[in-house]
Amino acid sequence: ARKLIKKFHKKIPKEEIINWLNAQNAYTLHKPVRKRFPRLHYIVDTIDDVWEADLIDLQKYKSYNDGINYLLSVIDVVSKYAFVEPLKNKSGKTVCAAFERIFEKGRKPRLLQTDKGKEFLASEVQKLFKQKNITYRTVRNPDVKAAIVERFNRTLKEKMWRYFSWSKTYRYIHLLDQFVHSYNNTRHTTIRMEPAAVTLDNAYIAVKNIEKSHEREDKKRRQPRMFKYKVNDYVRISKHKGVFAKGYEQNWSDEIFKIIRARERQALPTYEIEDLSGEEIDGYFYEEELTLVNKNIENEAYEIEQVLKTRGK
CATH class of the missing domain: 3.30.420.10 (Ribonuclease H-like superfamily/Ribonuclease H)
Structure with missing residues:
Protein backbone atom coordinates (compact mmCIF):
# COMPACT_ATOMS: atom_id res chain seq x y z
CA ALA A 1 0.00 0.00 0.00
CA ARG A 2 2.75 2.46 0.92
CA LYS A 3 4.58 1.86 -2.37
CA LEU A 4 1.45 2.53 -4.43
CA ILE A 5 0.60 5.65 -2.46
CA LYS A 6 4.17 6.94 -2.81
CA LYS A 7 4.18 6.25 -6.55
CA PHE A 8 0.74 7.62 -7.48
CA HIS A 9 -0.23 10.08 -4.72
CA LYS A 10 0.34 13.08 -6.98
CA LYS A 11 -2.05 11.71 -9.62
CA ILE A 12 -4.55 9.75 -7.51
CA PRO A 13 -5.88 10.71 -4.04
CA LYS A 14 -4.63 8.43 -1.24
CA GLU A 15 -8.21 7.50 -0.29
CA GLU A 16 -8.94 6.24 -3.81
CA ILE A 17 -5.81 4.08 -3.80
CA ILE A 18 -6.77 2.52 -0.45
CA ASN A 19 -10.36 1.93 -1.60
CA TRP A 20 -9.07 0.20 -4.73
CA LEU A 21 -6.73 -2.01 -2.70
CA ASN A 22 -9.57 -2.97 -0.34
CA ALA A 23 -11.49 -4.24 -3.36
CA GLN A 24 -8.70 -6.63 -4.40
CA ASN A 25 -8.74 -10.18 -3.00
CA ALA A 26 -4.98 -10.48 -3.44
CA TYR A 27 -4.56 -7.55 -1.04
CA THR A 28 -7.29 -8.22 1.54
CA LEU A 29 -6.43 -11.93 1.87
CA HIS A 30 -2.69 -11.47 2.30
CA LYS A 31 -2.11 -8.10 3.97
CA PRO A 32 -0.05 -8.41 7.20
CA VAL A 33 -1.84 -9.10 10.49
CA ARG A 34 -0.95 -7.09 13.57
CA LYS A 35 -0.69 -9.51 16.52
CA ARG A 36 0.32 -7.21 19.38
CA PHE A 37 -2.08 -4.43 20.36
CA PRO A 38 -3.92 -3.22 23.51
CA ARG A 39 -6.69 -5.53 24.71
CA LEU A 40 -9.41 -5.38 27.35
CA HIS A 41 -8.62 -6.14 30.99
CA TYR A 42 -10.29 -8.81 33.11
CA ILE A 43 -12.99 -7.52 35.44
CA VAL A 44 -12.95 -9.90 38.44
CA ASP A 45 -13.76 -9.02 42.04
CA THR A 46 -12.71 -11.98 44.20
CA ILE A 47 -10.44 -15.01 44.37
CA ASP A 48 -11.33 -18.31 42.70
CA ASP A 49 -13.68 -16.62 40.28
CA LYS A 220 -0.08 5.14 28.82
CA ARG A 221 -2.55 4.58 26.02
CA ARG A 222 -3.33 7.42 23.73
CA GLN A 223 -6.67 9.21 23.97
CA PRO A 224 -9.68 7.03 23.04
CA ARG A 225 -9.31 6.09 19.38
CA MET A 226 -11.76 6.91 16.62
CA PHE A 227 -13.64 3.97 15.12
CA LYS A 228 -11.84 2.78 12.00
CA TYR A 229 -14.87 0.87 10.71
CA LYS A 230 -18.59 1.59 10.78
CA VAL A 231 -21.80 -0.43 11.01
CA ASN A 232 -22.64 -2.18 7.70
CA ASP A 233 -19.00 -2.26 6.57
CA TYR A 234 -17.93 -5.61 5.12
CA VAL A 235 -14.78 -7.18 6.58
CA ARG A 236 -12.62 -10.27 6.69
CA ILE A 237 -11.34 -11.60 10.02
CA SER A 238 -7.74 -12.57 10.72
CA LYS A 239 -7.03 -16.30 10.57
CA HIS A 240 -5.02 -16.20 13.82
CA LYS A 241 -2.18 -18.37 12.65
CA GLY A 242 0.73 -19.05 14.95
CA VAL A 243 3.18 -16.34 15.91
CA PHE A 244 5.80 -17.82 13.57
CA ALA A 245 3.48 -18.36 10.60
CA LYS A 246 4.94 -17.58 7.17
CA GLY A 247 4.20 -14.01 6.13
CA TYR A 248 3.40 -15.01 2.53
CA GLU A 249 0.55 -17.36 3.53
CA GLN A 250 -3.07 -16.22 3.55
CA ASN A 251 -3.69 -14.12 6.66
CA TRP A 252 -7.42 -13.35 6.39
CA SER A 253 -10.61 -15.39 6.06
CA ASP A 254 -12.11 -16.25 2.68
CA GLU A 255 -15.51 -15.65 4.22
CA ILE A 256 -16.73 -12.06 4.44
CA PHE A 257 -18.72 -10.65 7.37
CA LYS A 258 -20.74 -7.52 8.10
CA ILE A 259 -20.27 -5.22 11.08
CA ILE A 260 -23.52 -4.89 13.03
CA ARG A 261 -22.35 -3.01 16.14
CA ALA A 262 -19.40 -0.77 17.05
CA ARG A 263 -18.82 -0.22 20.77
CA GLU A 264 -16.13 1.38 22.89
CA ARG A 265 -14.88 -0.81 25.74
CA GLN A 266 -12.19 0.49 28.12
CA ALA A 267 -11.30 3.23 25.60
CA LEU A 268 -10.81 0.61 22.85
CA PRO A 269 -12.99 0.33 19.71
CA THR A 270 -14.57 -3.13 19.39
CA TYR A 271 -16.93 -4.59 16.80
CA GLU A 272 -19.63 -7.24 16.61
CA ILE A 273 -20.25 -8.99 13.30
CA GLU A 274 -22.56 -11.36 11.45
CA ASP A 275 -22.07 -13.62 8.43
CA LEU A 276 -23.78 -12.87 5.13
CA SER A 277 -26.73 -15.12 6.01
CA GLY A 278 -27.42 -12.90 9.04
CA GLU A 279 -26.09 -15.26 11.72
CA GLU A 280 -24.39 -13.28 14.48
CA ILE A 281 -20.85 -14.36 15.44
CA ASP A 282 -20.24 -14.76 19.18
CA GLY A 283 -17.99 -12.26 20.94
CA TYR A 284 -16.39 -9.02 19.84
CA PHE A 285 -13.44 -8.19 17.61
CA TYR A 286 -10.71 -5.57 17.86
CA GLU A 287 -10.08 -3.44 14.77
CA GLU A 288 -6.69 -5.14 14.39
CA GLU A 289 -8.56 -8.44 13.86
CA LEU A 290 -10.59 -7.06 10.93
CA THR A 291 -9.74 -5.77 7.47
CA LEU A 292 -12.11 -3.79 5.25
CA VAL A 293 -13.51 -5.30 2.05
CA ASN A 294 -14.62 -2.60 -0.36
CA LYS A 295 -16.66 -4.29 -3.09
CA ASN A 296 -20.17 -5.26 -4.16
CA ILE A 297 -20.63 -8.31 -1.95
CA GLU A 298 -23.85 -9.42 -3.62
CA ASN A 299 -21.99 -10.02 -6.88
CA GLU A 300 -18.93 -11.56 -5.25
CA ALA A 301 -18.35 -15.32 -5.48
CA TYR A 302 -15.96 -16.81 -3.00
CA GLU A 303 -15.15 -20.14 -1.33
CA ILE A 304 -15.84 -20.82 2.33
CA GLU A 305 -13.09 -23.16 3.51
CA GLN A 306 -15.16 -24.83 6.21
CA VAL A 307 -18.25 -24.19 8.27
CA LEU A 308 -17.85 -24.47 12.03
CA LYS A 309 -20.65 -24.81 14.52
CA THR A 310 -19.22 -22.01 16.63
CA ARG A 311 -16.92 -19.46 15.04
CA GLY A 312 -16.86 -16.85 17.78
CA LYS A 313 -15.25 -16.65 21.22
Whole structure:
Protein backbone atom coordinates (compact mmCIF):
# COMPACT_ATOMS: atom_id res chain seq x y z
CA ALA A 1 0.00 0.00 0.00
CA ARG A 2 2.75 2.46 0.92
CA LYS A 3 4.58 1.86 -2.37
CA LEU A 4 1.45 2.53 -4.43
CA ILE A 5 0.60 5.65 -2.46
CA LYS A 6 4.17 6.94 -2.81
CA LYS A 7 4.18 6.25 -6.55
CA PHE A 8 0.74 7.62 -7.48
CA HIS A 9 -0.23 10.08 -4.72
CA LYS A 10 0.34 13.08 -6.98
CA LYS A 11 -2.05 11.71 -9.62
CA ILE A 12 -4.55 9.75 -7.51
CA PRO A 13 -5.88 10.71 -4.04
CA LYS A 14 -4.63 8.43 -1.24
CA GLU A 15 -8.21 7.50 -0.29
CA GLU A 16 -8.94 6.24 -3.81
CA ILE A 17 -5.81 4.08 -3.80
CA ILE A 18 -6.77 2.52 -0.45
CA ASN A 19 -10.36 1.93 -1.60
CA TRP A 20 -9.07 0.20 -4.73
CA LEU A 21 -6.73 -2.01 -2.70
CA ASN A 22 -9.57 -2.97 -0.34
CA ALA A 23 -11.49 -4.24 -3.36
CA GLN A 24 -8.70 -6.63 -4.40
CA ASN A 25 -8.74 -10.18 -3.00
CA ALA A 26 -4.98 -10.48 -3.44
CA TYR A 27 -4.56 -7.55 -1.04
CA THR A 28 -7.29 -8.22 1.54
CA LEU A 29 -6.43 -11.93 1.87
CA HIS A 30 -2.69 -11.47 2.30
CA LYS A 31 -2.11 -8.10 3.97
CA PRO A 32 -0.05 -8.41 7.20
CA VAL A 33 -1.84 -9.10 10.49
CA ARG A 34 -0.95 -7.09 13.57
CA LYS A 35 -0.69 -9.51 16.52
CA ARG A 36 0.32 -7.21 19.38
CA PHE A 37 -2.08 -4.43 20.36
CA PRO A 38 -3.92 -3.22 23.51
CA ARG A 39 -6.69 -5.53 24.71
CA LEU A 40 -9.41 -5.38 27.35
CA HIS A 41 -8.62 -6.14 30.99
CA TYR A 42 -10.29 -8.81 33.11
CA ILE A 43 -12.99 -7.52 35.44
CA VAL A 44 -12.95 -9.90 38.44
CA ASP A 45 -13.76 -9.02 42.04
CA THR A 46 -12.71 -11.98 44.20
CA ILE A 47 -10.44 -15.01 44.37
CA ASP A 48 -11.33 -18.31 42.70
CA ASP A 49 -13.68 -16.62 40.28
CA VAL A 50 -11.50 -17.01 37.17
CA TRP A 51 -8.50 -19.30 36.74
CA GLU A 52 -6.25 -19.73 33.73
CA ALA A 53 -4.41 -22.93 32.81
CA ASP A 54 -1.68 -23.87 30.35
CA LEU A 55 0.92 -26.55 29.63
CA ILE A 56 4.66 -25.89 29.75
CA ASP A 57 6.49 -28.11 27.26
CA LEU A 58 9.68 -29.52 28.80
CA GLN A 59 10.10 -32.64 26.66
CA LYS A 60 13.68 -31.59 25.95
CA TYR A 61 14.59 -32.25 29.60
CA LYS A 62 12.59 -35.43 30.29
CA SER A 63 15.69 -37.64 30.55
CA TYR A 64 16.85 -35.55 33.53
CA ASN A 65 13.44 -35.51 35.24
CA ASP A 66 12.05 -39.04 35.55
CA GLY A 67 10.25 -38.90 32.21
CA ILE A 68 8.28 -35.71 32.94
CA ASN A 69 7.42 -34.05 29.62
CA TYR A 70 5.05 -31.26 30.65
CA LEU A 71 3.98 -29.08 33.56
CA LEU A 72 0.32 -28.17 34.02
CA SER A 73 0.29 -24.61 35.36
CA VAL A 74 -2.87 -23.05 36.78
CA ILE A 75 -3.26 -19.54 38.24
CA ASP A 76 -5.99 -17.57 40.00
CA VAL A 77 -6.51 -14.26 38.18
CA VAL A 78 -7.00 -12.14 41.33
CA SER A 79 -4.60 -13.59 43.91
CA LYS A 80 -2.05 -14.74 41.29
CA TYR A 81 -1.77 -17.95 43.36
CA ALA A 82 -0.38 -20.75 41.19
CA PHE A 83 -0.59 -24.55 41.11
CA VAL A 84 1.80 -26.71 39.09
CA GLU A 85 1.51 -30.45 38.39
CA PRO A 86 4.09 -32.55 36.48
CA LEU A 87 2.82 -34.70 33.59
CA LYS A 88 4.45 -37.59 31.73
CA ASN A 89 2.08 -37.04 28.81
CA LYS A 90 -0.84 -34.78 27.92
CA SER A 91 -3.56 -37.39 27.44
CA GLY A 92 -7.02 -36.53 28.73
CA LYS A 93 -6.68 -39.10 31.52
CA THR A 94 -3.35 -37.66 32.73
CA VAL A 95 -4.48 -34.03 32.57
CA CYS A 96 -7.74 -34.91 34.34
CA ALA A 97 -5.83 -36.59 37.19
CA ALA A 98 -3.62 -33.50 37.53
CA PHE A 99 -6.66 -31.21 37.84
CA GLU A 100 -8.16 -33.56 40.42
CA ARG A 101 -4.99 -33.25 42.53
CA ILE A 102 -5.29 -29.47 42.34
CA PHE A 103 -8.98 -29.44 43.32
CA GLU A 104 -8.23 -31.78 46.24
CA LYS A 105 -6.27 -28.91 47.80
CA GLY A 106 -9.59 -27.23 48.56
CA ARG A 107 -9.94 -24.59 45.85
CA LYS A 108 -11.67 -24.48 42.49
CA PRO A 109 -12.76 -21.67 40.14
CA ARG A 110 -16.15 -20.57 38.90
CA LEU A 111 -14.64 -20.26 35.42
CA LEU A 112 -11.50 -21.80 33.92
CA GLN A 113 -9.92 -20.38 30.76
CA THR A 114 -7.30 -21.99 28.52
CA ASP A 115 -6.09 -21.85 24.94
CA LYS A 116 -7.53 -24.37 22.47
CA GLY A 117 -5.16 -27.20 23.39
CA LYS A 118 -6.74 -30.61 22.76
CA GLU A 119 -5.67 -31.78 26.21
CA PHE A 120 -8.18 -29.39 27.83
CA LEU A 121 -10.98 -30.39 25.45
CA ALA A 122 -10.59 -34.12 26.22
CA SER A 123 -13.81 -35.79 27.37
CA GLU A 124 -12.32 -36.81 30.75
CA VAL A 125 -11.29 -33.23 31.51
CA GLN A 126 -14.58 -31.70 30.39
CA LYS A 127 -16.52 -34.27 32.44
CA LEU A 128 -14.52 -33.31 35.55
CA PHE A 129 -15.24 -29.61 35.02
CA LYS A 130 -18.97 -30.35 34.75
CA GLN A 131 -18.88 -32.46 37.92
CA LYS A 132 -17.23 -29.56 39.74
CA ASN A 133 -19.67 -27.01 38.26
CA ILE A 134 -16.80 -25.17 36.58
CA THR A 135 -17.58 -23.13 33.47
CA TYR A 136 -14.94 -23.75 30.82
CA ARG A 137 -13.89 -21.20 28.20
CA THR A 138 -11.20 -21.07 25.52
CA VAL A 139 -9.57 -17.92 24.20
CA ARG A 140 -10.50 -17.34 20.56
CA ASN A 141 -7.12 -16.04 19.43
CA PRO A 142 -4.25 -18.55 19.79
CA ASP A 143 -1.71 -15.74 19.41
CA VAL A 144 -2.93 -14.31 22.71
CA LYS A 145 -3.41 -17.50 24.72
CA ALA A 146 -4.20 -16.93 28.43
CA ALA A 147 -2.02 -13.94 29.27
CA ILE A 148 -1.84 -14.22 33.06
CA VAL A 149 -0.81 -17.88 33.19
CA GLU A 150 1.64 -17.23 30.34
CA ARG A 151 3.28 -14.54 32.46
CA PHE A 152 3.49 -16.97 35.39
CA ASN A 153 5.06 -19.60 33.12
CA ARG A 154 7.77 -17.12 32.23
CA THR A 155 8.44 -16.36 35.91
CA LEU A 156 8.63 -20.07 36.78
CA LYS A 157 10.98 -20.79 33.88
CA GLU A 158 13.21 -17.88 34.91
CA LYS A 159 13.59 -19.50 38.34
CA MET A 160 14.29 -22.89 36.77
CA TRP A 161 16.83 -21.61 34.26
CA ARG A 162 18.72 -19.65 36.91
CA TYR A 163 18.96 -22.90 38.84
CA PHE A 164 20.13 -24.76 35.71
CA SER A 165 22.93 -22.23 35.25
CA TRP A 166 23.99 -22.45 38.90
CA SER A 167 23.76 -26.25 39.30
CA LYS A 168 25.09 -27.18 35.83
CA THR A 169 22.23 -29.68 35.47
CA TYR A 170 18.77 -29.74 33.91
CA ARG A 171 17.17 -31.70 36.74
CA TYR A 172 14.37 -29.64 38.31
CA ILE A 173 11.66 -32.10 39.35
CA HIS A 174 12.97 -32.56 42.91
CA LEU A 175 12.76 -28.77 43.44
CA LEU A 176 9.55 -28.00 41.54
CA ASP A 177 7.41 -27.63 44.68
CA GLN A 178 10.02 -25.27 46.16
CA PHE A 179 10.00 -23.09 43.05
CA VAL A 180 6.20 -22.80 43.20
CA HIS A 181 6.19 -22.22 46.97
CA SER A 182 8.77 -19.45 46.52
CA TYR A 183 6.60 -17.76 43.89
CA ASN A 184 3.40 -18.02 45.97
CA ASN A 185 5.11 -16.53 49.01
CA THR A 186 6.88 -13.65 47.26
CA ARG A 187 5.29 -10.20 46.97
CA HIS A 188 3.64 -9.84 43.57
CA THR A 189 4.23 -6.49 41.88
CA THR A 190 0.65 -6.13 40.59
CA ILE A 191 -1.35 -7.04 43.72
CA ARG A 192 1.38 -5.83 46.13
CA MET A 193 0.79 -8.89 48.30
CA GLU A 194 2.04 -12.46 48.45
CA PRO A 195 -0.35 -14.69 46.43
CA ALA A 196 -0.52 -17.13 49.37
CA ALA A 197 -1.67 -14.31 51.67
CA VAL A 198 -4.77 -13.41 49.63
CA THR A 199 -8.04 -14.68 51.14
CA LEU A 200 -11.74 -14.10 50.59
CA ASP A 201 -11.61 -11.51 53.38
CA ASN A 202 -8.77 -9.42 51.97
CA ALA A 203 -9.15 -10.10 48.24
CA TYR A 204 -10.56 -6.58 47.82
CA ILE A 205 -7.04 -5.22 48.46
CA ALA A 206 -5.62 -7.29 45.61
CA VAL A 207 -8.52 -6.23 43.36
CA LYS A 208 -7.93 -2.57 44.19
CA ASN A 209 -4.23 -2.87 43.36
CA ILE A 210 -5.03 -4.66 40.08
CA GLU A 211 -7.39 -1.81 39.17
CA LYS A 212 -4.66 0.74 39.93
CA SER A 213 -2.28 -1.21 37.71
CA HIS A 214 -4.85 -1.16 34.90
CA GLU A 215 -5.35 2.59 35.37
CA ARG A 216 -1.60 3.15 35.00
CA GLU A 217 -1.60 1.06 31.82
CA ASP A 218 -4.63 2.92 30.46
CA LYS A 219 -2.94 6.29 31.02
CA LYS A 220 -0.08 5.14 28.82
CA ARG A 221 -2.55 4.58 26.02
CA ARG A 222 -3.33 7.42 23.73
CA GLN A 223 -6.67 9.21 23.97
CA PRO A 224 -9.68 7.03 23.04
CA ARG A 225 -9.31 6.09 19.38
CA MET A 226 -11.76 6.91 16.62
CA PHE A 227 -13.64 3.97 15.12
CA LYS A 228 -11.84 2.78 12.00
CA TYR A 229 -14.87 0.87 10.71
CA LYS A 230 -18.59 1.59 10.78
CA VAL A 231 -21.80 -0.43 11.01
CA ASN A 232 -22.64 -2.18 7.70
CA ASP A 233 -19.00 -2.26 6.57
CA TYR A 234 -17.93 -5.61 5.12
CA VAL A 235 -14.78 -7.18 6.58
CA ARG A 236 -12.62 -10.27 6.69
CA ILE A 237 -11.34 -11.60 10.02
CA SER A 238 -7.74 -12.57 10.72
CA LYS A 239 -7.03 -16.30 10.57
CA HIS A 240 -5.02 -16.20 13.82
CA LYS A 241 -2.18 -18.37 12.65
CA GLY A 242 0.73 -19.05 14.95
CA VAL A 243 3.18 -16.34 15.91
CA PHE A 244 5.80 -17.82 13.57
CA ALA A 245 3.48 -18.36 10.60
CA LYS A 246 4.94 -17.58 7.17
CA GLY A 247 4.20 -14.01 6.13
CA TYR A 248 3.40 -15.01 2.53
CA GLU A 249 0.55 -17.36 3.53
CA GLN A 250 -3.07 -16.22 3.55
CA ASN A 251 -3.69 -14.12 6.66
CA TRP A 252 -7.42 -13.35 6.39
CA SER A 253 -10.61 -15.39 6.06
CA ASP A 254 -12.11 -16.25 2.68
CA GLU A 255 -15.51 -15.65 4.22
CA ILE A 256 -16.73 -12.06 4.44
CA PHE A 257 -18.72 -10.65 7.37
CA LYS A 258 -20.74 -7.52 8.10
CA ILE A 259 -20.27 -5.22 11.08
CA ILE A 260 -23.52 -4.89 13.03
CA ARG A 261 -22.35 -3.01 16.14
CA ALA A 262 -19.40 -0.77 17.05
CA ARG A 263 -18.82 -0.22 20.77
CA GLU A 264 -16.13 1.38 22.89
CA ARG A 265 -14.88 -0.81 25.74
CA GLN A 266 -12.19 0.49 28.12
CA ALA A 267 -11.30 3.23 25.60
CA LEU A 268 -10.81 0.61 22.85
CA PRO A 269 -12.99 0.33 19.71
CA THR A 270 -14.57 -3.13 19.39
CA TYR A 271 -16.93 -4.59 16.80
CA GLU A 272 -19.63 -7.24 16.61
CA ILE A 273 -20.25 -8.99 13.30
CA GLU A 274 -22.56 -11.36 11.45
CA ASP A 275 -22.07 -13.62 8.43
CA LEU A 276 -23.78 -12.87 5.13
CA SER A 277 -26.73 -15.12 6.01
CA GLY A 278 -27.42 -12.90 9.04
CA GLU A 279 -26.09 -15.26 11.72
CA GLU A 280 -24.39 -13.28 14.48
CA ILE A 281 -20.85 -14.36 15.44
CA ASP A 282 -20.24 -14.76 19.18
CA GLY A 283 -17.99 -12.26 20.94
CA TYR A 284 -16.39 -9.02 19.84
CA PHE A 285 -13.44 -8.19 17.61
CA TYR A 286 -10.71 -5.57 17.86
CA GLU A 287 -10.08 -3.44 14.77
CA GLU A 288 -6.69 -5.14 14.39
CA GLU A 289 -8.56 -8.44 13.86
CA LEU A 290 -10.59 -7.06 10.93
CA THR A 291 -9.74 -5.77 7.47
CA LEU A 292 -12.11 -3.79 5.25
CA VAL A 293 -13.51 -5.30 2.05
CA ASN A 294 -14.62 -2.60 -0.36
CA LYS A 295 -16.66 -4.29 -3.09
CA ASN A 296 -20.17 -5.26 -4.16
CA ILE A 297 -20.63 -8.31 -1.95
CA GLU A 298 -23.85 -9.42 -3.62
CA ASN A 299 -21.99 -10.02 -6.88
CA GLU A 300 -18.93 -11.56 -5.25
CA ALA A 301 -18.35 -15.32 -5.48
CA TYR A 302 -15.96 -16.81 -3.00
CA GLU A 303 -15.15 -20.14 -1.33
CA ILE A 304 -15.84 -20.82 2.33
CA GLU A 305 -13.09 -23.16 3.51
CA GLN A 306 -15.16 -24.83 6.21
CA VAL A 307 -18.25 -24.19 8.27
CA LEU A 308 -17.85 -24.47 12.03
CA LYS A 309 -20.65 -24.81 14.52
CA THR A 310 -19.22 -22.01 16.63
CA ARG A 311 -16.92 -19.46 15.04
CA GLY A 312 -16.86 -16.85 17.78
CA LYS A 313 -15.25 -16.65 21.22
